[in-house]
Amino acid sequence: MTDQPPIGHLLDADVLGEAAASSKPGTAEYVLEAVDIHKRYGRNEVLRGVSFGVHRGDVKAVLGPSGSGKSTMLRCLALLEPVDAGEVRLEGRRIGVRETSGRLAALPERVLAKERSEIGMVFQRFNLFPHLTALGNVMIGLTEVRGKSKGEAREIAQTMLARVGLAQRASSYVSELSGGQQQRVAIARALVMNPKVMLFDEPTSALDPELVGEVLAVMEELAREGMTMVVVTHEIGFAKRVADRVIMIDAGAIIEDAPPDQFFGNPQQERTRKFLDAVQ
Amino acid sequence: MDFKPSVFFEALTSPAFIDGVKVTITLTVVAMAFGLALGLLIAILRSSPWAPVRTAAWAYIWIFRAIPTLVQLLFVWDGLPQLFPTFRGDWFSAFLAASIALSMNEAAYAAEVFRGGLLSIDEGQRLAARALGMSPARVFSKVIAPQLIRVTIPPLSNDFITMLKITSLASIISLQELLARTQTLVASTFRFVEYYSAAALYYLVVVSIFMIIQAQIERRFVWMSRPSAGMSAIGRVRQFAALR
Ligand SMILES: Nc1ncnc2c1ncn2[C@@H]1O[C@H](COP(=O)(O)OP(=O)(O)OP(=O)(O)O)[C@@H](O)[C@H]1O
Ligand SMILES: [Mg+2]
Numbered sequence: 001m002t003d004q005p006p007i008g009h010l011l012d013a014d015v016l017g018e019a020a021a022s023s024k025p026g027t028a029e030y031v032l033e034a035v036d037i038h039k040r041y042g043r044n045e046v047l048r049g050v051s052f053g054v055h056r057g058d059v060k061a062v063l064g065p066s067g068s069g070k071s072t073m074l075r076c077l078a079l080l081e082p083v084d085a086g087e088v089r090l091e092g093r094r095i096g097v098r099e100t101s102g103r104l105a106a107l108p109e110r111v112l113a114k115e116r117s118e119i120g121m122v123f124q125r126f127n128l129f130p131h132l133t134a135l136g137n138v139m140i141g142l143t144e145v146r147g148k149s150k151g152e153a154r155e156i157a158q159t160m161l162a163r164v165g166l167a168q169r170a171s172s173y174v175s176e177l178s179g180g181q182q183q184r185v186a187i188a189r190a191l192v193m194n195p196k197v198m199l200f201d202e203p204t205s206a207l208d209p210e211l212v213g214e215v216l217a218v219m220e221e222l223a224r225e226g227m228t229m230v231v232v233t234h235e236i237g238f239a240k241r242v243a244d245r246v247i248m249i250d251a252g253a254i255i256e257d258a259p260p261d262q263f264f265g266n267p268q269q270e271r272t273r274k275f276l277d278a279v280q
Numbered sequence: 281m282d283f284k285p286s287v288f289f290e291a292l293t294s295p296a297f298i299d300g301v302k303v304t305i306t307l308t309v310v311a312m313a314f315g316l317a318l319g320l321l322i323a324i325l326r327s328s329p330w331a332p333v334r335t336a337a338w339a340y341i342w343i344f345r346a347i348p349t350l351v352q353l354l355f356v357w358d359g360l361p362q363l364f365p366t367f368r369g370d371w372f373s374a375f376l377a378a379s380i381a382l383s384m385n386e387a388a389y390a391a392e393v394f395r396g397g398l399l400s401i402d403e404g405q406r407l408a409a410r411a412l413g414m415s416p417a418r419v420f421s422k423v424i425a426p427q428l429i430r431v432t433i434p435p436l437s438n439d440f441i442t443m444l445k446i447t448s449l450a451s452i453i454s455l456q457e458l459l460a461r462t463q464t465l466v467a468s469t470f471r472f473v474e475y476y477s478a479a480a481l482y483y484l485v486v487v488s489i490f491m492i493i494q495a496q497i498e499r500r501f502v503w504m505s506r507p508s509a510g511m512s513a514i515g516r517v518r519q520f521a522a523l524r
Binding site: 075078080109110113114115116117118119120121123125127128129130131132133140141144145171172173174175176186189190193 | 402407409411412413422423426427501504505
């Protein structure tokens with residue numbers, strides 16, 4: 001099966017319709033910002049004050065050893081888990097909490113859901129819905145969250161599937177797709193929501209080596225088209241080529257945050273150096 | 281050998297028998313419908329963040345699975361009127377009592393089936409649905425429920441067949457279902473074999489029709505573009521497993 005995609009124009013306004021046109025860029029310095037985020041599970045303090053910001057159109061690569069808190073950080077940024085302390089800011093606006101008469105409270109799940117739809121998330125194990133076709137997976141956010149009609153959603157989803165090179169697989173169920181195809185469907189599912197930022201949690205670590213390339217190609221095209229991205233990855237090559245900045249997380253804290261040439265060429269921290277030696 | 285085919289065929293076509301079958305089927309459907317709804321609720325409460333709620337749901341399952349169904353049936357029919365005078369009215373029919381007892385009993389079993397089904401669904405499914413921005417109700421109805429139905433069809437079909445058979449317990453509280461009708465006719469004719477054979481045949485036919493419906497439903501939950509022959513073979517094996 002050779003359906004290697006002519007990938008391109010993932011973010012064209014003609015795909016996303018008026019949704020893309022209406023989301024004017026904010027004036028805030030960062031699209032997504034973490035401010036001193038703390039998160040604990042029981043006694044285990046997983047995030048110990050994480051702060052960083054991502055400029056519009058930038059790609060932030062996140063590296064770090066297993067168990068350092070990378071996935072937890074992404075889940076907090078995507079509002080899938082409440083933070084214990086600190087702030088998540090989207091285009092300068094604090095999200096995930098509500099201020100009522102000077103006191104902060106967690107938002108009810110229904111309101112949180114609305115805010116989450118502004119942030120795209122791609123998981124290590126794809127997490128596609130097995131009871132839906134590729135097309136159904138890409139449509140479901142449009143019909144169930146954006147309130148679009150089936151017809152309109154189908155049209156948008158079909159175009160987006162074509163753009164990740166899967167026009168021919170629209171009616172395939174998840175179990176009939178390769179890992180690389182599944183991950184491209186997952187990216188399309190997130191993209192049709194026209195998110196302000198895309199978060200990727202090790203998007204290629206569950207793939208056979210020969211399938212990594214097709215997923216990275218889609219992500220590189222996305223980056224080229226100016227999508228703001230945070231990418232947890234062990235693909236050093238991808239980080240070097242695509243990232244504007246690289247972050248090193250260790251034991252729940254950012255220990256290094258630098259442009260790729262400096263990060264890989266001359267890391268400041270001993271632990272970063274050791275980690276890079278181990279993975280390269 | 282003393283078997284009169286004419287008596288057997290008379291039994292099969294007698295209006296009393298057919299009325300009994302109708303009661304049996306209606307009671308089965310009613311008890312399953314309420315039992316499944318209550319069972320799903322209890323399964324969800326089992327994973328409530330609130331400990332007393334979890335304990336109450338656990339206690340329900342514990343009690344209703346431990347006590348014999350016949351005891352539950354007699355308790356509702358004879359016990360409730362003693363405890364609460366409102367149940368002494370004519371409105372409290374044997375059918376109503378049997379519906380209450382059997383659906384509460386079924387709820388305990390269904391809750392465990394649903395709980396197992398919910399646990400079998402990958403946590404990533406809920407996570408991905410929430411990340412898209414789906415409300416909790418949509419996450420359940422559009423993502424969790426279809427997968428829950430698929431994995432629970434075989435065990436719940438088993439429950440359905442069991443229910444069809446244990447409705448015969450309600451003959452004890454004088455509900456005129458299939459077995460009670462049979463016994464009445466046997467008592468006046470002393471033709472045991474013909475009448476019991478006719479009743480058995482009715483149960484067999486109803487279960488067979490249900491198994492065909494089950495296979496149709498299962499086919500709709502095969503998530504492949506071209507369901508292969510292998511899958512329907514599995515479906516057949518499941519049907520036979522359900523017969524035991
Ligand atoms: N839901 C949870 N409940 C309890 N502990 C958790 C939970 N999720 C993560 N943890 C713990 O938090 C720590 C960080 O986990 P996390 O998955 O964020 O690490 P990671 O950097 O993504 O690792 P990996 O590279 O293996 O994916 C681990 O010690 C993990 O056991
Ligand atoms: Mg992880």
